[in-house]
Structure formats: structure tokens, C-alpha cells
Amino acid sequence: MILVNGVADGMIAADDRGLTYGDGLFETVLFVAGSAPLWPRHMARLVEGCARLLLPVPDTELLAYETAQACAGLPRAVARITFTRGAGPRGYASPDSVQATRIVAGSSAPIAPPDWYHFGTRVRLCTLRLSEQPRLAGIKHLNRLEQVLARAEWNDANIAEGILCDGAGRVIGATAANLFALSGGRLVTPGLERCGVAGVARAEVLAQRADCEVRDLTMTELMQADEVFLSNSVRGIVPVTALGDRRWPVGAVTRALQAHWRALGLE
């Protein structure tokens, strides 16, 4: 079911700026048995994104209501919430009076192979390098061609994700996940001031692990790390056990965070 401004016809105006310029934001929220423990983090990021893009403040209570409608009857659901600057005349200038468009789509949550969580996943290194735009870094906006092109680099169901670096070769994350590494006994995740998306699952990990270092991470340091995992609000904590010839075990830090996810009811 897709609600567009509360109406369940699943269609939007072709002159919506979300389509014409990617002028908007989105969130994908996992609901298990009607509950979404990360909901406040999703709404916080959405509100922050609206401030960054000079969009009106969304009515998060209305979004919660419509999300419940769109996901009704689904035991494990993913809600995608899209929030755009709405319809407007041609041209980059914002309309004088913005009527934002909200799109709330509910669908059954995908089932990732259970092996991923127990035995880990293989990832690859993408050749595409993320561009640096501090004005857009961190927020989950609708301009996602870099991720589309990076994801198009492989078509092998045995490869779970692609690692993305910036132009200077710093690791930023994966196409649809954030990355953590245990390096010299310290948990590390890349800073996202220049590029990348600051995931809500990443925020949850950071809240659990106040000792986690948020800083630059080179590919060399990643390859020498003792443990690597990915975080994603729908998939949760996914161990990385292979990249090229490098193998990692599923480590204790990863297992502890998986246990936290279970405790949240998000397994």
C-alpha cells in the first residue's frame, strides 16, 4: 500500500520536485509486530534533513499514523517514507508557497539469508568513488545516483554489499549500510561530514558504544582490522567475513551488537 498525502492511490504528480530534481528526503523503517524501536531516530534524521534542505518541518505524528496504516497486517514490514518539496513550476527556485508531498509505502520486510547473520557476508570494493558535498553529507536525500551506479557494479547474489570510498581513498561505508571496524582494539566508523549517509542503525550503535571512534578510516586500516560489520536499519548488524582474499571471523563486538538488536526486538 502506498499513501500519497494520505490517499491510497500510489500516484504522484509528474511535476513533483521529488521527481524533477530529487528534491526531498526518505527513510526506510523496519516494523516488527507493529513496533519500530528506531522510529525516533528516523524522525530525528528526517527533521534534520528538512532543515538542511530548507524544507517545511514534517508532521511526524501524521507520518506515524499513515505508516501504521500502510503497514497494517504485515508482521514484518518496511515502511518507506518519502518527503518532497512538492509540485512546482519549472526551475530550481523553490515555489513561494511549498506544499510538501509525503509518500508512505508499506511492504513486507525482505528476508536476508539467515547465514549472513551467523556466518557473515562477502563484500567487494566499488570502483565508484563518492563525491564530497558537505551540504548534503549525512542526510538521506533523494539524489542517489552514486549508490545506483555503485550497486550496478556487481550482479552476484553471494556478494552482500559494496564498500565505497571517497576520492581520497578513505572508506565511507557501503552502498546501503554503514561500516564499523575493530582496529587495534578500538571500534571505528568513518566520519560522514563530506559524504555518505548517517544511518539510524549507525546512530543506535554509537549510542551503545560511546567509545566508538568516528574518524577517517583508510582501506589499509580496514584490511588490517580484526572485525568488520555493516549496519542498516532494515538488515540490522551484518558481519563482514570476506573482501577479496581477506577473511575475518565474526567477532565478539559484532555478536554483542547483534544481541542488542535481538533485545530491541529487531531480529
Place this chain on the structure above:
Amino acid sequence: MILVNGVADGMIAADDRGLTYGDGLFETVLFVAGSAPLWPRHMARLVEGCARLLLPVPDTELLAYETAQACAGLPRAVARITFTRGAGPRGYASPDSVQATRIVAGSSAPIAPPDWYHFGTRVRLCTLRLSEQPRLAGIKHLNRLEQVLARAEWNDANIAEGILCDGAGRVIGATAANLFALSGGRLVTPGLERCGVAGVARAEVLAQRADCEVRDLTMTELMQADEVFLSNSVRGIVPVTALGDRRWPVGAVTRALQAHWRALGLE
């Protein structure tokens, strides 16, 4: 009138990847008395963009037919053609079988103040710096948040455009136009291998002026130039006569290209 896959209801599916990820391209084509001399250049750029984004090849004859429908009865029309990867399930991976969406919207061409062409325009320097992404540079894709944010920097009808630089301070163009400068007797326009959109009006100028140098252009060189103008497929050749305290005359090169635009029937 907006045709979506040939149907005039002006609505698209809310799960179209053009909306969910900005996964597509667009062109804005000026028609005067039903004629669009730059049409072949628009179609060439669209086809090139499809190759870059791994999209199916568009049927340009069908687009011409639908564009004529959408602009019928309008003496001066702008057609916006949008071409997306179509609807798809959640996730950045392209659907196995892509059914592209084509959107053709016709509207009356905006009337720019006639003074702009005769006496020139004032522009400003945007604080936003364009990010560098060679994989997306040059093509007219739907990820336009940088342009939206740059255009939001001013709200003064006396300022026609904002000049955009890259992170290294090189001039790239304007929010919705390419830029040319006469520097030391040579016509110069910035190279667009790292960022910017390679406009069809720019291509027309380059075809007229085989001596034009395509290379890096610093703000310092721009401020010392003898003539500056902007090119845009809808607005044509727009002289720049003021930026901050700097004043330029409307020069002979600009006037000659305006005359070429008149000869094309695009005044």
C-alpha cells in the same frame, strides 16, 4: 499537458525510481512555432546520459511525437522530457527487466525580461561549491539538489543567475546555464569532466566557435575577462554585465552569438 508513457493524466507511480532515487535524466527543449533547432543536440545528450547511467536507449522518434502533442497550440513552448529507470522494488539494484518511464510536459515558454538581452544581467557568486563526480559530470540527470540549494541562496529578481565553482575554486557555470568568458582575446568555457552540466546551448556555441578553449577558468581570470555571457537552451545567450562591483559591457562576441540565435529562429 503532461504525458506519462503517452497517457495524458500527468501522474506517475510513487515507486518510480526517478522519484525514489533520482534515477533518470531530463531535457528542456525550446520550441518556437513548432520548431526546435537544437532537438538533435538534446537527443544526443539524452542518449549519452542513458549510456552513462546504464539505462535503455530511448525511442527518440516517439519522444518527438509526444513532445509535439504536449506542445500543440503553444507558439513558444518549453518541453520537459524526463526519462527514468521506471518502477522497481526497494533497493539500489536495478530491476532485472527495466521498463523505462517517459514523461513529456509542455508549457508556455517563460518570457525573460527583454532588458536582459539588450543591456545584460547581474549575477552573483554562490557559496555552495559543486562536488566532483566524473561518472555523473556533463549529463543532465535528475540529482539536482546542489542546484536547488545554490538557487535558494538568493531571492532577488534583479539577480539573473548564480555562478558556481567547484571545491578548488574553479568556475564551472551557473545554476541553470553554462558560462563563457572572453579572456585575452580568446573565448573560454570551463571543462565539465568533473562536475557541471554540458548544455546543448553550450554545444551550439562550441560548434559556432571552433576556436573556443574548453579548459579550467579561475574566478580571478573571470573577473579580469573582457566579456562574459551565459548560455541556456531556453533563454539563449544572456550577457553578464555585473558581478559584485565588477561591470562588463555587452561585447561583440556576445552580440554575434545572439545574432546566431536569432538566425536559428530561437529569439
